Amino acid sequence: MTSLEKIVHLSTQSKYDVIGDEGTIFKDIDLSKVDTLGQGTKHDICTSSSTKREVYQDGILGNVSRSGICHSFTPNGRCVSMFKTLFTNYCTHDCKYCQNSKEYKGTKRIYSYTPEELARLTISLYKGNYIEGLFLSSGISSDEDLITEKMIETLMILKNKYRYAGYIHFKILPGVSYEHIKQASEIADRLSVNIETPSDAYMSELSSTKSYINDILKRQNFIKKLELKKNLPAGQTTQIVVGACGESDLDIFKRMLKEYKEMILKRVYYSVFSPVSGTPLEKISAQPTWREHRLYQMDWLYRVYNFSEKEIKIAFDDGGFLKNNDPKLKIALNTLDSSFDPNEASYDELLRIPGIGPKSAYRIINYRKNNKIYKKEQLLNLGVQLKKALPFLKVNGWEYTRIDRWLECNQ
Ligand code: SF4
Structure with missing residues (x-):
């Protein structure tokens, strides 16, 4: 039954x-x-x-x-x-x-x-x-x-x-x-x-x-x-x-744009x-269920994170497919040249850092009105996923993890 x-x-x-x-x-x-x-x-x-x-x-x-x-x-x-x-x-x-x-x-x-x-x-x-x-x-x-x-x-x-x-x-x-x-x-x-x-x-x-x-x-x-x-x-x-x-996936992305x-x-x-x-x-x-999951992530980047069409297209491979990894990370690795200081980065810049979503970006901006961010534990308390975000951040002048080292660890 x-x-x-x-x-x-x-x-x-x-x-x-x-x-x-x-x-x-x-x-x-x-x-x-x-x-x-x-x-x-x-x-x-x-x-x-x-x-x-x-x-x-x-x-x-x-x-x-x-x-x-x-x-x-x-x-x-x-x-x-x-x-x-x-x-x-x-x-x-x-x-x-x-x-x-x-x-x-x-x-x-x-x-x-x-x-x-x-x-x-x-x-x-x-x-x-x-x-x-x-x-x-x-x-x-x-x-x-x-x-x-x-x-x-x-x-x-x-x-x-x-x-x-x-x-x-x-x-x-x-x-x-x-x-x-x-x-x-x-x-x-x-x-x-x-x-x-x-x-x-x-x-x-x-x-x-x-x-x-x-x-x-x-x-x-x-x-x-x-x-x-x-x-x-x-x-x-x-x-x-x-x-x-x-x-x-690129065909689906193009249709998604028209639908929205x-x-x-x-x-x-x-x-x-x-x-x-x-x-x-x-x-x-x-089809593998991760394909659905990656499409939803791509959809969120457009709809909630306000990524441009051009930025999102970076996530697709030459055949127009998403790989089974975070599309936001792929975009970040291809577009972010330097690390950001969370005390100075704009809302849009914060949103482009893996591990930081709209809520944590707002929290950082509110928090820094009266406080200086000088250690990673503060970011953790503000909802940042440190493992993903640290390779792209510079806190108190210190870059915790170099992107090249992070990549070595995550290949
Ligand atoms: S019920 Fe099935 S066969 Fe009928 S229109 Fe919907 S998807 Fe097509």
């Missing part, structure tokens, strides 16, 4: 679960449906990777890899647990990496919720304190507008009948109409369309049924316009499946390709 099944099962058993008049709410729900539609979202990412742990074993607590309930962050940084599910796993598209695709050759049962059923399940998990939000996606039957109508109906039932005011991340299905996107934007906190690949050409390698320009980019533009006009408090996001069609600059996205998420048995890509090797 999976973790989500267990929750549903326990909820049906426990007389202490306060779920109002809906006490028998789970009675009619097929648990294999809950499990299948939860697992159907496993390629949908709503937060960045933060762990390498993979605990997936019945009877073990702390499962961080299975689908069903996942975590995301609200605009104010709060972590919320979300019920992540498809509305249906029936799909008429042919994305080569996806187990919901019509090209999938494995054994599969097709399931769909009704809007009322999914709303009741969500509200019961919410009232049972298992979740704080809903992440709703879906396979796409021949009519994306029809499925979207049912997904929106689910949200309406949640809001109007059950008075639900929790967080909602709603997936916009490729090709769906502007009117439906507008309706969803009036209820959901966050909307996203998955771009999956960095370009039209790569998309055509993965799917013959989805148009990158019309079905995806055009819908992102619709969301952008709606977001600029009014609510959608958590904005728009997207995700890229990394390594399913041989694209380089032109579509004004809040976040781009990266999900390394992992082959699913029964799909046309089942024999393609899984």
Whole structure:
């Protein structure tokens, strides 16, 4: 029994679960449906990777890899647990990496919720304190507008009948109409369309049924316009499946720039390709998880550290790939000629030193208003990662570690 099944099962058993008049709410729900539609979202990412742990074993607590309930962050940084599910796993598209695709050759049962059923399940998990939000996606039957109508109906039932005011991340299905996107934007906190690949050409390698320009980019533009006009408090996001069609990290970086600059996205998420048995890509090797991690670091350098496009490009090798080491360190080694005195360096200079992030840079600047930094222990107290930072710092006139020596130690 999976973790989500267990929750549903326990909820049906426990007389202490306060779920109002809906006490028998789970009675009619097929648990294999809950499990299948939860697992159907496993390629949908709503937060960045933060762990390498993979605990997936019945009877073990702390499962961080299975689908069903996942975590995301609200605009104010709060972590919320979300019920992540498809509305249906029936799909008429042919994305080569996806187990919901019509090209999938494995054994599969097709399931769909009704809007009322999914709303009741969500509200019961919410009232049972298992979740704080809903992440709703879906396979796409021949009519994306029809499925979207049912997904929106689910949200309406949640809001109007059950008075639900929790967080909602709603997936916009490729090709769906502007009117439906507008309706969803009036209820959901966050909307996203998955771009999956960095370009039209790569998309055509993965799917013959989805148009990158019309079905995806055009819908992102619709969301952008709606977001600029009014609510959608958590904005728009997207995700890229990394390594399913041989694209380089530089290709992904260029797409990322367009997503942030032109579509004004809040976040781009990266999900390394992992082959699913029964799909046309089942024999393609899984991508290493460190690739995802390095892409997130590159993304942060652009989005949070305000590194320029030119600076970030230094991190890529001649083939356009990131190596499995810190891109900020590679940029520093190639651009910082001398060591910095933390008493004098500007905020931007401090940010370019490995081991110093926005918080520690602010702390240094505040601290030195009334104090002089003359020993490395002060930097440690201000949150600096000394091992990474010292080769680039000069404290009290003393360079603790020469860059060439540091390099020798870290090769
Ligand atoms: S559109 Fe593609 S990725 Fe999405 S569910 Fe259908 S086959 Fe899978």
